[in-house]
Amino acid sequence: xxxxxxxxxxxxxxxxxxxxxxxxxxxxxxxxxxxxxxxxxxxxxxxxxxxxxxxxxxxxxxxxxxxxxxxxxxxxxxxxxxxxxxxxxxxxxxxxxxxxxxxxxxxxxxxxxxxxxxxxxxxxxxxxxxxxxxxxxxxxxxxxxxxxxxxxxxxxxxxxxxxxxxxxxxxxxxxxxxxxxxxxxxxxxxxxxxxxxxxxxxxxxxxxxxxxxxxxxxxxxxxxxxxxxxxxxxxxxxxxxxxxxxxxxxxxxxxxxxxxxxxxxxxxxxxxxxxxxxxxxxxxxxxxxxxxxxxxxxxxxxxxxxxxxxxxxxxxxxxxxxxxxxxxxxxxxxxxxxxxxxxxxxxxxxxxxxxxxxxxxxxxxxxxxxxxxxxxxxxxxxxxxxxxxxxxxxxxxxxxxxxxxxxxxxxxxxxxxxxxxxxxxxxxxxxxxxxxxxxxxxxxxxxxxxxxxxxxxxxxxxxxxxxxxxxxxxxxxxxxxxxxxxxxxxxxxxxxxxxxxxx
Amino acid sequence: xxxxxxxxxxxxxxxxxxxxxxxxxxxxxxxxxxxxxxxxxxxxxxxxxxxxxxxxxxxxxxxxxxxxxxxxxxxxxxxxxxxxxxxxxxxxxxxxxxxxxxxxxxxxxxxxxxxxxxxxxxxxxxxxxxxxxxxxxxxxxxxxxxxxxxxxxxxxxxxxxxxxxxxxxxxxxxxxxxxxxxxxxxxxxxxxxxxxxxxxxxxxxxxxxxxxxxxxxxxxxxxxxxxxxxxxxxxxxxxxxxxxxxxxxxxxxxxxxxxxxxxxxxxxxxxxxxxxxxxxxxxxxxxxxxxxxxxxxxxxxxxxxxxxxxxxxxxxxxxxxxxxxxxxxxxxxxxxxxxxxxxxxxxxxx
Ligand code: SF4
Ligand code: SF4
Numbered sequence: 001x002x003x004x005x006x007x008x009x010x011x012x013x014x015x016x017x018x019x020x021x022x023x024x025x026x027x028x029x030x031x032x033x034x035x036x037x038x039x040x041x042x043x044x045x046x047x048x049x050x051x052x053x054x055x056x057x058x059x060x061x062x063x064x065x066x067x068x069x070x071x072x073x074x075x076x077x078x079x080x081x082x083x084x085x086x087x088x089x090x091x092x093x094x095x096x097x098x099x100x101x102x103x104x105x106x107x108x109x110x111x112x113x114x115x116x117x118x119x120x121x122x123x124x125x126x127x128x129x130x131x132x133x134x135x136x137x138x139x140x141x142x143x144x145x146x147x148x149x150x151x152x153x154x155x156x157x158x159x160x161x162x163x164x165x166x167x168x169x170x171x172x173x174x175x176x177x178x179x180x181x182x183x184x185x186x187x188x189x190x191x192x193x194x195x196x197x198x199x200x201x202x203x204x205x206x207x208x209x210x211x212x213x214x215x216x217x218x219x220x221x222x223x224x225x226x227x228x229x230x231x232x233x234x235x236x237x238x239x240x241x242x243x244x245x246x247x248x249x250x251x252x253x254x255x256x257x258x259x260x261x262x263x264x265x266x267x268x269x270x271x272x273x274x275x276x277x278x279x280x281x282x283x284x285x286x287x288x289x290x291x292x293x294x295x296x297x298x299x300x301x302x303x304x305x306x307x308x309x310x311x312x313x314x315x316x317x318x319x320x321x322x323x324x325x326x327x328x329x330x331x332x333x334x335x336x337x338x339x340x341x342x343x344x345x346x347x348x349x350x351x352x353x354x355x356x357x358x359x360x361x362x363x364x365x366x367x368x369x370x371x372x373x374x375x376x377x378x379x380x381x382x383x384x385x386x387x388x389x390x391x392x393x394x395x396x397x398x399x400x401x402x403x404x405x406x407x408x409x410x411x412x413x414x415x416x417x418x419x420x421x422x423x424x425x426x427x428x429x430x431x432x433x434x435x436x437x438x439x440x441x442x443x444x445x446x447x448x449x450x451x452x453x454x455x456x457x458x459x460x461x462x463x464x465x466x467x468x469x470x471x472x473x474x475x476x477x478x479x480x481x482x483x484x485x486x487x488x489x490x491x492x493x494x495x496x497x498x499x500x501x502x503x
Numbered sequence: 504x505x506x507x508x509x510x511x512x513x514x515x516x517x518x519x520x521x522x523x524x525x526x527x528x529x530x531x532x533x534x535x536x537x538x539x540x541x542x543x544x545x546x547x548x549x550x551x552x553x554x555x556x557x558x559x560x561x562x563x564x565x566x567x568x569x570x571x572x573x574x575x576x577x578x579x580x581x582x583x584x585x586x587x588x589x590x591x592x593x594x595x596x597x598x599x600x601x602x603x604x605x606x607x608x609x610x611x612x613x614x615x616x617x618x619x620x621x622x623x624x625x626x627x628x629x630x631x632x633x634x635x636x637x638x639x640x641x642x643x644x645x646x647x648x649x650x651x652x653x654x655x656x657x658x659x660x661x662x663x664x665x666x667x668x669x670x671x672x673x674x675x676x677x678x679x680x681x682x683x684x685x686x687x688x689x690x691x692x693x694x695x696x697x698x699x700x701x702x703x704x705x706x707x708x709x710x711x712x713x714x715x716x717x718x719x720x721x722x723x724x725x726x727x728x729x730x731x732x733x734x735x736x737x738x739x740x741x742x743x744x745x746x747x748x749x750x751x752x753x754x755x756x757x758x759x760x761x762x763x764x765x766x767x768x769x770x771x772x773x774x775x776x777x778x779x780x781x782x783x784x785x786x787x788x789x790x791x792x793x794x795x796x797x798x799x800x801x802x803x804x805x806x807x808x809x810x811x812x813x814x815x816x817x818x819x820x821x822x823x824x825x826x827x828x829x830x831x832x833x834x835x836x837x838x839x840x841x842x843x844x845x846x847x848x849x850x851x852x853x
Binding site for chain 1: 528594639686703704707708709710712713714715717718719741742744745748758767770771773774775776777778779780783784785786787804805807
């Protein structure tokens with residue numbers, strides 16, 4: 001190894017005066033950072049991923065973790081990351097893997113959009129006293145309703161409705177598969193969405209038996225690997241999602257390493273024990289929009305046209321035209337996943353450099369569907385980097401019917417975004433299949449955390465809507481008049497179709 | 504603020520504009536002298552088969568020639584004249600109001616379900632978006648809208664509203680808060696058979712506008728009232744919803760109420776909200792929508808603006824204030840405050 005070792009990223013310090021030698025840090029660290037040497041706890045900072053498990057569990061607050069300052073010669077172009085990537089590849093000749101979403105310092109468009117509030121001429125609505133409606137239906141909508149007057153004078157509904165998902169709040173949890181994350185993590189989220197009247201995705205990992213009680217709140221995924229897909233699986237889901245791409249790695253497939261495919265995972269995914277589960281980038285039967293339409297229809301046919309079918313794509317430059325094609329393929333819902341989306345494992349170069357932000361993608365897709373006069377017939381779900389209720393509200397005002405959250409739900413269960421999910425050692429019991437780590441999540445407790453998060457966002461969304469004088473979600477959707485751009489350039493304002501502040 | 508008043512004679516008997524002028528003027532403090540207007544149905548019996556296009560011209564040169572060239576190209580102008588006005592005091596002619604009695608040549612408009620109306624709408628959109636200095640603000644058959652910046656009595660005298668006759672009247676006194684007071688921004692807002700008066704602010708404007716755009720409407724008037732007229736046209740004419748259901752699409756029952764309904768209604772109202780969610784209007788409002796055979800008044804779903812209805816004989820009145828109705832008819836038989844979102848509909852029985 002001619003390049004030698006790179007300096008550690010984090011520095012752990014233990015305050016020996018405070019430490020009571022309980023060894024909890026040793027037990028909790030799945031990366032093996034800590035060991036006891038006599039009357040001292042010693043840390044090997046090089047192994048640390050900044051997952052914060054030790055700090056959270058230390059009863060004496062004796063542990064300090066700092067991000068180590070760059071000790072290379074400073075250089076504006078050859079940053080630490082650039083240099084370390086080269087050292088890594090010079091040694092390995094491999095693709096560099098990383099986890100948990102784009103880590104580049106791109107400007108965050110959400111943070112340059114502000115919301116509106118009423119003053120004087122138009123009263124704000126107080127959600128504590130007035131009804132505030134956050135219910136939304138996801139699925140195909142009729143272009144118009146046909147009514148027939150009966151003899152008694154009332155109206156009979158002639159239009160037959162397509163199946164829709166009824167959401168009591170526009171926050172769903174996106175697809176994170178069993179295998180990529182633990183069963184306890186999935187169970188916690190499933191309990192939470194059932195309680196909150198919303199939905200979550202299974203990811204491409206099949207549906208474990210323990211999730212059956214929550215199946216009415218689960219969207220089952222059909223991805224290119226077709227793992228876990230059979231008629232029983234399809235019939236159990238409340239809806240079906242075909243995954244074409246994901247925001248964190250547009251244009252490439254997935255790979256669950258054999259080590260993670262332990263017995264239960266192998267059964268649920270229907271793949272041999274310890275074999276690599278590879279979902280290729282393309283579906284073997286989809287090479288055109290017509291092929292996609294066929295798959296949409298076959299899935300509907302298989303489930304007797306009782307379930308909405310979602311199609312998820314990554315936000316890329318031509319996303320609007322692609323989404324319009326999908327909308328015409330009989331799909332009921334288009335999911336667009338932006339380049340801030342997280343994932344357990346992605347080649348770093350994809351995670352950081354491919355795709356476009358969800359804000360621009362949603363605006364463009366919503367526009368295109370409207371130009372084609374079909375926006376109202378198909379639902380639009382935004383995902384990829386939704387961090388709080390403000391992002392949620394802005395995404396809806398830009399045109400989304402609902403959002404998927406991913407990383408935010410994991411953070412609610414303890415994830416500290418250390419970005420090491422691909423190693424399968426998640427000390428929080430989330431991105432791991434190791435029983436001793438998985439058991440760190442108690443689904444009853446963690447589900448409360450996730451439900452609380454959704455509840456809190458929902459309350460804030462209601463407050464934001466009330467401040468804008470709006471009492472139903474339908475009137476927020478696509479209401480770009482309630483948004484203004486702050487320090488966004490003219491071109492971006494045009495894409496988002498919003499006015500600048502002060503206008 | 505803003506004051507609205509409307510009346511329909513359900514037998515179709517004519518009323519002149521004197522009473523409604525007085526009633527609207529009573530509500531002067533609901534305005535700011537920046538806009539008032541009147542709509543009268545039954546105004547042009549001699550040209551009842553023609554679309555009465557009222558146009559504001561900034562001058563009588565380029566825009567007028569351009570509009571007439573366009574109209575001649577797509578149909579026939581039966582008669583045209585300047586709308587008589589009487590300037591006095593503060594009321595000076597800012598735009599020149601002109602009226603055309605026009606019939607489109609439908610053979611020129613291919614592949615439309617409802618050719619005449621769609622032809623007129625596309626002509627109006629063309630004029631309003633492409634011809635500088637011309638604005639079509641009234642386009643119904645046998646219907647006339649008269650509006651300007653000014654107080655109710657000034658605007659009435661400017662057009663001599665008292666001399667017009669009709670069986671259905673709408674009137675509006677404006678307190679602009681969103682856009683500056685300009686002639687085109689005054690109410691009533693009209694499109695074909697539809698006229699709208701509106702007190703309030705529509706916070707769902709952005710959603711409604713984008714929804715309408717996907718059906719080919721272009722919102723050019725910078726006022727939220729315009730979307731109400733287009734929504735009425737879309738739902739009432741193109742989608743053929745009866746007026747009660749149109750109102751229920753624009754100001755639907757709450758989900759909690761829908762959940763409590765018997766199954767048949769629950770399905771109906773769920774379907775309505777699913778299909779027409781983007782058409783529903785939010786924010787504070789009291790609105791009267793008129794077409795030749797009915798008026799429909801309704802408020803927002805939590806009644807943030809006042810609305811009162813009253814009857815006397817064959818006449819139904821809807822207004823912001825009881826006192827204004829009493830100016831028109833002191834002997835009312837029936838007077839009530841409709842619930843939030845509850846439609847009040849007066850139909851022509853003729
Ligand atoms: S957890 Fe804290 S107190 Fe316990 S051994 Fe580690 S550093 Fe010491
Ligand atoms: S899930 Fe676990 S491994 Fe992945 S980023 Fe979060 S804490 Fe780290």
